[in-house]
Amino acid sequence: MRRRSIVPFFWILFSAGGVVAAFLIPIHLLLFGLAFPLGWLDPPSHQKLLALARLPLVRLYLFVLCSLPLFHWAHRFRYTLYDGLQVRHLNELIVLGTYGGATVGTLVAAYLLWSL
């Protein structure tokens, strides 16, 4: 039997992460990265935000928001390194750095959200 390629699996993660990043990251970055620090809008209090983040559905949402875009980054950045810098000979190292990094990030997200 022919071994199935793992490439489509990573491509689905890339694609799902691309959708999540496209729809959700701009508003999150606009609010937490600019609007709140610059005082355009009043930031929610620590207590309120913590209560919100602790809701099971919000934990799940935050997990998806962190994990899938990391795999999107891994896939895209991997090929950027190949195309942009022509470093295909470093394949193993790059695969480890990108998908490995995304996996570590996912585990960190799971731990942080679980123990929140």
Add this chain to the structure above:
Amino acid sequence: MIERPSYTEFHPRWHRTRVSTYWWLERWRYVKFILRELTSIFVALFVVMTLLQIRALAHGPQTYQAFQERLANPLVLVLNTVGLLFVLFHTITWFNLTPKAMAIRVGGKRIPDVLLTAPNYVAWVVVSGVVAWIVMEG
């Protein structure tokens, strides 16, 4: 024991013309392609920021306050502004790819691209509004 030869994914060619590392600077289309690919770095940076924020949130009000002050640092603000521009570029290029990913035909004709991209933008505005409302009012 037979030693297995190592195969490359590609057919080996003896002669290859060397492509410059800076090939993508030759045309604006290529630069745009590389810029689009580089949006992924800012996507990853956003996740790192969010993870640090969740950690600070868990540590208590004082740690969270210190984290917020760090976000107000001019350097971080510049980084986040650049990051937002790159992420917006990702959103726009991603949405505009939809017609290429799904070529829907009605009555033998491909439906116009705008009918596939426009709903993305509408949904994006709605989703962003809902997220903002939950964060502010939650």
